[in-house]
Amino acid sequence: MLDSPPDLPVVGGLPALTAALRAQGVAVVQAPPGTGKTTLVPPAVAALATGGRIVVTQPRRIAARAAARRLAGLLGERVGETVGHTVRGDRAVGPDTRIEFVTTGVLLRRLQRDPELPGVAAVVLDEVHERQLDADLVLAFLVDVRATVRDDLLLVAMSATVEAERLAAVLDAPVVDVPGSLHPVTQHWSPPPPGVLPTDERGVPPRFLDHVAATVRQALAADDGDALVFVPGVGEVDGVIRRLAGFADVDVLPLHGRLPAREQDAALASGARRRVVVSTAVAESSLTVPGVRIVVDAGLSREPRTDQVRGLPSLVTVRVSRAAAEQRAGRAGREGPGAVHRCWARADHGHLAAHPAPEIAVADLTGFCLELAAWGDSDGSGLALLDRPPPLAFETARQTLVELGAVDASGAITARGRAMAQVPADPRLARALLDGAEAVGARRAAEVVALLDDDVRAPGGDLVAALRALRRGGPASRSWSDAVARLESLLPSRPPRTELTDDLAVGTVVALAHPGRIARRRPGGTSYLMVSGTGASFRAADPALAGVPWIAIADAERRPGARDATIRSAAPIDEDIALDAASGTWLEADEIAWTQGRIVARRVTRLGAIELSAVTVPDPPPEAVAAAVAEGLSRDGLAALPWSEAAGALRRRMAFLHDAVGEPWPDVGDEALLAGIDTWLGADLARVRGSRDLARLDVLGALRRLLPWPAAGRFDELAPERVAVPKGPAVRVEYGPTGTEQPVLAVRLQDAFGWTATPRLADGRVPLLLHLLTPARRPAAVTADLESFWAGPYRQVRAELRGRYPKHAWPEDPSVRP
Incomplete structure (x- = not known):
């Protein structure tokens, strides 16, 4: 086949690939979709490598x-001869299989x-x-394998994006760049x-x-060829197919990972009539759907996300990235000129993310963490990972594995x-199975x-009903039955516990898989509280399990x-099952809290966040009482304390x-006083x-x-409560609430006669701000520089006050004591 290869763009890059592998044993191939890299690179590697099989992921x-089917067809063979495949539940490999x-x-x-x-x-x-x-x-493990035990292992990484250079840096490998020659694709918005x-x-x-x-119908009327429609999930595939049923002389076919192999093959084979293939993201890359000249893109993708705080991993529907949108559009130009119809506005296209987020940044990392532990590098620090896992997500995953x-505790398996x-x-799920x-x-x-591994949607949220439907058979049951057989083969034969109904059996396995999602109905309501502390409710349209206690x-x-x-799916359990499955979260502890102005002390039994029982503790420990009141003050604020005028004044000084x-x-700010409350108020709080x-x-x-001792002996000197004046009784100093304000002394102007300069506090660091008053104690002037005031502004003030208060003495030199 390499002597007379198909007319594909990748052919021009094969000599460079062969040279790179001979020189370094590793290479990165960058080639757009449709260039033939999946078809021709494996045979090229096989021609170079001798004495072993070529594994292509x-x-x-x-x-x-x-x-495998396409490459075998080009060789004129059946799958399982020179070319084979192994996927979950399906293996076609023979003794002569090379690829x-x-x-x-x-x-x-x-x-x-x-x-x-x-x-x-x-x-x-x-x-x-x-x-x-x-x-x-797999990439990180293979780099490790080549560096330690298999330096003869050839390794090729193939990418369709410009991130190939980053990949090459991690692998220390040359890049073989194959330019694409896809046919032109017209864009429609x-x-x-x-x-x-x-x-x-x-x-x-x-x-x-x-x-x-509706967009599919318009595209079929406007353009020639078969259509490939991208929607985010299986439910949307079924929904679009229902809406297109009976349209013209067109065969409408689904394509997604849950379909039996025969139906997948039907979607990937040419038909006698015009076809519309409605697919999830499985058709974005690697696959060639023959006859396709039209792509209709809903612009949506389903990606994993995890709420790390509440431990709720799920698949969410998000807007597609620009890179994925380009790959989808390219499907229309593989066999000739085509058209893409995008179900969004041109103006919105520039706001899409450039690339989809790598799963390591957004997905649940529990399985990832277990794989690292099984490899012997529990934190992955010695591996060539393209991105480091987010610390919070990784620590959450490790803690989950510890609980399982x-x-x-060190992360060792x-x-x-x-x-x-x-x-x-x-x-x-592995824990639940075992x-x-x-x-x-x-x-x-x-x-x-x-059932759980296949993410089957449960009618009405009732997982037991979903299981019974699969047992009855039907199109969706074959892949499930195959999975059941594979999983059961991993287990020793055990007779079922006959006292458990199917309802409780399903609930038991779900509880073992997700003990944090065991939930009890809240008193007087229809919502639930999970062991993890998250609330949960059924949709109004899902009444099947609403009201079940556990x-x-x-x-x-x-x-x-x-x-x-x-809640999307659940199964009933009883309290005994809940206690067994979530036994690691069972806790009995004394809880002392400051609630509504009083100490409440209880001995509480909990299953995680779910309170099972509580009794009053008559004589709680003093230190626990002090801590509870301190926590209440932290919540309510220090204003809850009985601040006397003297206490407030001392705090300001x-x-x-x-x-x-x-x-x-x-x-002595709020934050500092609360943080150190045990130091100054702890003993009193205990009572x-x-x-x-x-x-x-x-x-x-x-x-x-x-x-502070012994500095406290100078406290009244450095921050005096009152300051003596040349005439009359000492005057109170007003200190600001935060300590940053300049202290104020409100004094009659006549009582300040004799001061030559402004009095200063804190060993002369801070001058008083003098509010100088008239004999009637009304404002006359404000200054922090009394010497300058006497030398200048005082003259004008003196002239005014002499007219208003003629019976009072207003000396020309106020710095002289009268």
Whole structure:
């Protein structure tokens, strides 16, 4: 085939690829979609590598099967001869297979079993730009393998984006750049009608799917060829197909990962009539859908997101990135000139993100963390990861694994963790499978885990109803049945516990998978409180389980601004199941709190955030009481204390010295006083039981405890309460509330006669701000520089006051004491 290759652009880059592999054993191929890299690079690598198989990864099962079928067809063979594939639930490989297409998850399992990859001469990683977690891990593990045990292993990473240079830097590899020669694709902009949004609080609204279907009809009327329609998920695929049913002489076919292999193959094969293939993102790259000259793009994508605080991983519908939109459009130009119809406005296109976020930045990292632990590098610091995991998400994932018993406190994998790592599912589902087999039997545990792993939507939110529907058979049940068989084969045979109904058995397995999502109905309402502390409610249209006292939630989503998460699927449980599944969160503790002006002391039993029981504690420990009152003051503010006038004055003087002098004079601002409340008020707080006790506190005496010794002996000298004046009694100094204000002395002008300069405080650091008053104690002047005032402005003030107060003496030289 390499002697007479198909007319594909990648052919021109094969000599450079071969040279790079001969020189360094590693290379990065950058080539746009449709250039033939998936088809021709593996044979080129096979021609160079001898004595082993070429393993080619694809991000999705559909792509791996389709790529194997296409390459085998070009060789005039059936899949399983020279070219084969291995994906979850489907293997077609023979003794003569040289090129094997696999999903990244399959290769990840092989690497964990034996990092030396015996019998493998080269690995080709396709579509690495999609940045899925498995792909990032496989890349990092292979770099590690080449550096430690297999320096002869050839490694090729293929990307369709300009990030190839960054990838090459991580791999220390040359880049083989293959320019694309796709046919021209005409762009059409088809924004929805006014008031129709692509998404709302419940997902993709029906009116937007109406618009997508209408755009498909317009595109078929305007352009030639088959159409490929991109929508975000399986539900939207079904919705658009229903809307296009019976349209003209067109076959409308679905394409997504849940379809049986036969139906996937039908969507990827030419037909006798014009076709419309409605697909999820599986058709963005790697796949070639023959006959397609039209792409209709809804502009939406489904991506993983995780609420790290509440532990709610989910798939969310987001706007597509510009890079993904370009890849989708390119599908129309693979076989000839085509057209793309985008279901958004041209003006909105520039506001799209440039690239989709890598999964490591947004997804739940529990499985990722377990894979690192199983590899022997628990934090990934020794691996060539393209991006480091976010610290909070990584720590949350590790803590989850500790709670599951999969890793120890240092992050090292345990024997239980190794058993979980052998299950091709999320670690929480692996735990549910292993422990659920003992609780409900191997078969039922495998059935529920397969149901959860496939993200099956439950009618009315009732997961038990979804299980019964799958057991009855139907198009969706085949892949589920295959998954059940695979999972059950990993378990020792165990008889089911006959005393548990299917309802409780399903709930048990869900509770084992997600103990943090065990929930109890709140008193007097229909909403629930999860063990994790998050509230949750069923949608009004999902009444099946509403009102059940205890449930285990399989899937929930919390939208921004919503008080509660929305329950998508759940199963009933009882309190005993809840206590067993979430035993690690069971806690009995004394809770002492300052509530509504009094100390409330209770001995509380909780399952996480769910309060199971509580009794009064008659004589709580003094230190716990003090801490509770302190927390109440932190919440309510120091104004709740009985501040006397003397206490307030002392605090202002101390604040002044802290600002003017600094050490050793303490900070007495609200934040500092609350932080150090044990130092100055702690012993008194321990005697408080209610608001009356609080009102009797001696705040003045408590504040004096903060005066530093021995400097406290100069306190009245540095920040005097009163200042002596040349005539009359000493005058009170007014200190500001924060300490940063200049102290004020309000004094009659006549009583200041004899001062030659402004009095200063804090060892002369701060002059008083003198408010000079008339004999009637009305403002006459303000100054902090008395010497300058006497020399100038005083003359004008004197002339005015002599006229108003002739009986008083107004000397020409006020600096002389009368």
